[in-house]
Amino acid sequence: MVELEDLPNVGEKTAEKLREAGFADMMRLATATAKELAVKAEIGEGVAEKVIEAARRAEKIDFETAFDVMERRRDVGRITTGSKGVDELIGGGIETQAITEVFGEFGSGKSQISHELAVTVQLPKEKGGLDGECVFIDTENTFRPERVEQIADAFGLDHEEVLRKIHIARAFNSSHQILMAEKINELIQSGVNVRLVIVDSLMAHFRAEYVGRESLATRQQKLNQHLHALQQVANTYNVAVFLTNQVQARPDAFFGSPTKAIGGHVLGHASTYxxxxxxxxxxxxxxxxxxxxxxxxxxxxxKVTTDGIVD
Incomplete structure (x- = not known):
C-alpha cells in the first residue's frame, strides 16, 4: 500500500497537513481538485497539483475498458427499503457508488424511508443490508431515535446497538451542512464502517438562505460543491448516498404534475436515481x-406502518 510519504513532493510536514485535512486515503487525494486541496491542507496550489498527479499515478487512474467498469460494478451493494416492490423498482435496493434522491410533498414518506434505511443498512447482506453503519445529516430536526427503535425491533435487532451505529450530524445552516458532509471522510478513515449517508433534507437550508433570483447562482455553486463531496464519498468508499428533497408548486403547469423537485439542473444531473x-x-x-x-x-x-416500510 502506497503511503503519503512515498509520493514525490510529500515530506513529513506535508503528509501531516494532508492527513489533518482528511486526505489520508490515496483515492480521496487522487480525486480532489488542486484548489480544494490547497485550501484545506494549506499548501500551495502548485504543490497540490503535483501531489494529486502523483496520487493519480499511484492509483493508476487512466482509461479503462467497459469490462473493467463491469467488474468494478460487481462490488456495488444494495440496501433494502423494506418494500419488495420498491426494491424491484430500483434494481434491488438503494445502490452504493450512487446518489439516490427521493422527492415529494410533506407526509409522502421521505423521512420514514430514511429511518428505515438507517436500520436496514445494518442487516447482514443475505437479508438485504450491508453489515454497515450510517451517517445521518439532519437539517430539519426530523431524526427520531424512537422511530429507529420501532423499526429495529420489527427486524429483531438490538435497538441500542442499532442506535450506536447511526452517526447523527445536526446541520444548522447550509455551510454547516457542507462541512459535515466533508467530515465523513475523516469518520471513515478513523475506522467506522460507513456504508450509507443520508441527508434529510438536502435543500431545506439552501432554500431558506438563498431567496430571490439574484442569489440563485451562488446557491447552485454551493449546492454543486456539496453534491461533489457526497459523490466523492460514494465513489471512493463504495457508499450509498440517499437524499430527501422538497418540492415546489408549478403554477404554469396545465398538464402533468403540479409540483417539481427543487434544486434545479445541478441536482438533477448529480442524482443517479x-x-x-x-x-x-x-x-x-x-x-x-x-x-x-x-x-x-x-x-x-x-405503506408506512409502526414496523416501518412494507408492501
Missing amino acids: RIWLKKGLAGKRIARLVDSPHLPEGEAVF
Missing part, C-alpha cells in the same frame, strides 16, 4: 422512478 413519492388512497404511498441510467420508469406501492 430520482424517485418521486406521492400520497395514495387508504394510507398508501406511491414511489415512481423518474430517472435512472439503466432502469425503465415505473411505480411501486408501499
Whole structure:
C-alpha cells in the first residue's frame, strides 16, 4: 500500500497537513481538485497539483475498458427499503457508488424511508443490508431515535446497538451542512464502517438562505460543491448516498404534475436515481422512478406502518 510519504513532493510536514485535512486515503487525494486541496491542507496550489498527479499515478487512474467498469460494478451493494416492490423498482435496493434522491410533498414518506434505511443498512447482506453503519445529516430536526427503535425491533435487532451505529450530524445552516458532509471522510478513515449517508433534507437550508433570483447562482455553486463531496464519498468508499428533497408548486403547469423537485439542473444531473413519492388512497404511498441510467420508469406501492416500510 502506497503511503503519503512515498509520493514525490510529500515530506513529513506535508503528509501531516494532508492527513489533518482528511486526505489520508490515496483515492480521496487522487480525486480532489488542486484548489480544494490547497485550501484545506494549506499548501500551495502548485504543490497540490503535483501531489494529486502523483496520487493519480499511484492509483493508476487512466482509461479503462467497459469490462473493467463491469467488474468494478460487481462490488456495488444494495440496501433494502423494506418494500419488495420498491426494491424491484430500483434494481434491488438503494445502490452504493450512487446518489439516490427521493422527492415529494410533506407526509409522502421521505423521512420514514430514511429511518428505515438507517436500520436496514445494518442487516447482514443475505437479508438485504450491508453489515454497515450510517451517517445521518439532519437539517430539519426530523431524526427520531424512537422511530429507529420501532423499526429495529420489527427486524429483531438490538435497538441500542442499532442506535450506536447511526452517526447523527445536526446541520444548522447550509455551510454547516457542507462541512459535515466533508467530515465523513475523516469518520471513515478513523475506522467506522460507513456504508450509507443520508441527508434529510438536502435543500431545506439552501432554500431558506438563498431567496430571490439574484442569489440563485451562488446557491447552485454551493449546492454543486456539496453534491461533489457526497459523490466523492460514494465513489471512493463504495457508499450509498440517499437524499430527501422538497418540492415546489408549478403554477404554469396545465398538464402533468403540479409540483417539481427543487434544486434545479445541478441536482438533477448529480442524482443517479430520482424517485418521486406521492400520497395514495387508504394510507398508501406511491414511489415512481423518474430517472435512472439503466432502469425503465415505473411505480411501486408501499405503506408506512409502526414496523416501518412494507408492501
